[in-house]
Amino acid sequence: MQALTIPANLDALEPIGQYVLEAATQAGLERKAAYRLRLAVDEIVTNIIVHGYNEVGLEGDVVMRADLNADALTIIVEDTAQPFDPRVRPDPANLDRPLEERDIGGLGVFLAIKGVDEFDYEYANGYNRNSFVMHRPAQG
């Protein structure tokens, strides 16, 4: 699949979702796995757009890539916002507390990291690079 370069605003979420679902289809992922992958990417990209760009008055692009090999599909998201490693956010506490007591920060990152088989982050050459790996079902 071609890479997708898209301006970092919330309108990007739909084309990015379609991009990930298309990659998942090409990889032969099962429906649930495709859903979790799409959700994971959505959550991280939403944070990038909102916290990395919009809230700090930055503009820029998000670049999506899909890497398919025999064993796995990897979605790579690159952006030029401030360095931010999603893994340093602690899991949201109080998962079993009533709604009014919930601490809702970190929910998106929690869903993202829990939903994929492997998640990786690095910052290099001025880019944040988030990678999402889903193992492919055994080919028949």
Place this chain on the structure above:
Amino acid sequence: MAFTATLEVKNEVAFVTITGELDASVAPQFRTQIEAAAAQHVKRLVLRMDDLSYMASAGLRSLVFAKQKMGSGVDIFMVAVQEPVAETIKMTGFDNSVIMVPSYDEANPPSA
């Protein structure tokens, strides 16, 4: 995102039907309906979700918003939640705060 949120209030119960895909870009539309329901001082919020195929954490945040706007005494029912959406709700523990039911008969409503 193809998303709709529509509100009907009957007998102090707010019925909000949400369809399509709920993410951060469209969550404000959902919150608008919640605010409209809260302004009518409803006693219960019923979310009809049989045509909602996708929900990101923005949807969960909207539930917290609903409780804040409507008061913690207002029960939130979620009707006919699709499986992947239900999985997200359970994974994040939000099933402790809402009542998920397969159907909602207005003539014979479930108790909280």
